[in-house]
Amino acid sequence: MAKLLIVDDESDIREFARNFFRKRQIEVFVASGGRQALDIIAKENPDLILLDVRMEEMTGIEVLRELRKNSPSVKVIMVSGVEDEETIKEANTLGVIGYIHKPFILEELEKIVLAQLNN
Amino acid sequence: MTPTKIDYKRELESASKGMILIHDPRLLIKLIVRSLVQKVHIQHAGMVLYDPDKDSYVLSISRGEIGERIPEGLIRFNKTNPLIKLFIQKEYKYIFENRHAIVAEDINKLLWKESVISNGNGIKQLLHNVSEQLPKLNAVACVPAYHHHMLMAILLLGEKRDGSRFGQEELNFFSALASDVAMAIRNAQLFEDLKREAERNRNLFIQTTIALGSAIEAKDTYTHGHTERVTKYALAIGRQMEASKTYNFPYKFFENLYIAGLLHDIGKIGVPETILSKKDKLTAEEYEIMKSHTNRGAEILSSLTGFEEVINGVKYHHERYDGKGYPVGLKGEDIPMIASIIAVADTFDAMTTDRPYRKGFSKEKAISEIKEYINKQFNHKPVDALVELFHKGDL
Numbered sequence: 001m002a003k004l005l006i007v008d009d010e011s012d013i014r015e016f017a018r019n020f021f022r023k024r025q026i027e028v029f030v031a032s033g034g035r036q037a038l039d040i041i042a043k044e045n046p047d048l049i050l051l052d053v054r055m056e057e058m059t060g061i062e063v064l065r066e067l068r069k070n071s072p073s074v075k076v077i078m079v080s081g082v083e084d085e086e087t088i089k090e091a092n093t094l095g096v097i098g099y100i101h102k103p104f105i106l107e108e109l110e111k112i113v114l115a116q117l118n119n
Numbered sequence: 120m121t122p123t124k125i126d127y128k129r130e131l132e133s134a135s136k137g138m139i140l141i142h143d144p145r146l147l148i149k150l151i152v153r154s155l156v157q158k159v160h161i162q163h164a165g166m167v168l169y170d171p172d173k174d175s176y177v178l179s180i181s182r183g184e185i186g187e188r189i190p191e192g193l194i195r196f197n198k199t200n201p202l203i204k205l206f207i208q209k210e211y212k213y214i215f216e217n218r219h220a221i222v223a224e225d226i227n228k229l230l231w232k233e234s235v236i237s238n239g240n241g242i243k244q245l246l247h248n249v250s251e252q253l254p255k256l257n258a259v260a261c262v263p264a265y266h267h268h269m270l271m272a273i274l275l276l277g278e279k280r281d282g283s284r285f286g287q288e289e290l291n292f293f294s295a296l297a298s299d300v301a302m303a304i305r306n307a308q309l310f311e312d313l314k315r316e317a318e319r320n321r322n323l324f325i326q327t328t329i330a331l332g333s334a335i336e337a338k339d340t341y342t343h344g345h346t347e348r349v350t351k352y353a354l355a356i357g358r359q360m361e362a363s364k365t366y367n368f369p370y371k372f373f374e375n376l377y378i379a380g381l382l383h384d385i386g387k388i389g390v391p392e393t394i395l396s397k398k399d400k401l402t403a404e405e406y407e408i409m410k411s412h413t414n415r416g417a418e419i420l421s422s423l424t425g426f427e428e429v430i431n432g433v434k435y436h437h438e439r440y441d442g443k444g445y446p447v448g449l450k451g452e453d454i455p456m457i458a459s460i461i462a463v464a465d466t467f468d469a470m471t472t473d474r475p476y477r478k479g480f481s482k483e484k485a486i487s488e489i490k491e492y493i494n495k496q497f498n499h500k501p502v503d504a505l506v507e508l509f510h511k512g513d514l
Binding site: 011102 | 177178186188189190193194195197255
């Protein structure tokens, strides 16, 4: 089964996304912050990561920088409520496959995630 | 445990009362959705609201247990979403007949209806997509909320805790609730639009007033920045009087004071430049013309409705407390307070700014001079306020 990691510091978002993708035959892991995310990545080697940009402990970009040291090729999609040029630029240089803005269309998220996991 | 029977009529009444009492529709909808979850015992209730700025719909409110509720503001729907499509496109209206809600269990039955079968695949596919959409939103039923045929919101209803179906009475109740909600949202939007419009008009009015005020300065070169400073001093004096409770100002006084400050010399537009910028002493005749700027100002503004207080400020700002001023010779407290305040502000600025033929006084000197003229030229209340402002370092 394909492995998906969801990193978000809002528990409602984690729970909703976990339920949503579980029903689609995906093994879902969730992390509430950067440290936990990095642990799970090291242990589980997920196929795709949905990474929230704005988080308390470490920002999404900080997590991305950190994880690129050991996992240069893991697929990452950034999820954000604000459109910040700087962040998008840096995310691109750190190699993300996409950038999803909240509020998003559920089917689009679903399509992107399923397409990436089936590749 | 059987849930207590709900008096839907009463619930609806209390919701309507809420619409009157609560002006923020989001707060109201939050309360409604929460009470639905509690009173109707459903696992999840949510509200999809139209966002006019994005011209799309956002799942804005969601209540229920963790795992059931959906993070607010996370999911957006555009007009190709099957639910939205079903509710906004007129050609699908016939599906609902007298119903106002779509219930997941009924969709299969709908698919076998004569009208649906004869309508080709489009509607079948749409209904199929709707039935796939509902579980994603943790809903088994949804109720559209329209205002004048405009889809304002969709109420999402999760499963009931006891597993029972939604009855017709319940669905009717939700539908009535939804249309109340739509109205509340629409009213709030209209109110916002009106407020914005009023704000725009007000800004335009203020800007026009400022432009008009600066027209005088273009003519009267001595007084560069005078209008702006007098207005600033007058407002400060008024605020100080209010703070020290020496005077009870009527409604909208400060707005009028602001306008009157900007326009107090507007009548100088009718005074020849040769008189306005004369360096030597004015002749008696010239002085009479100069004095006429108070009446001229009042005349210029006389056709504007609601300007009575502003006109008082413009017309009487050269009256004196002892009755020796102009244009009328009003005395003491007969002089409107707005004019008495402008008189002090006007004199203070005239004394403290440089003129071609003399250097301006220091603020301290000007104030001690003005204090000398309490009850002669000035009402003591605005002078006291000016003195207080000076001591506080606010001038």
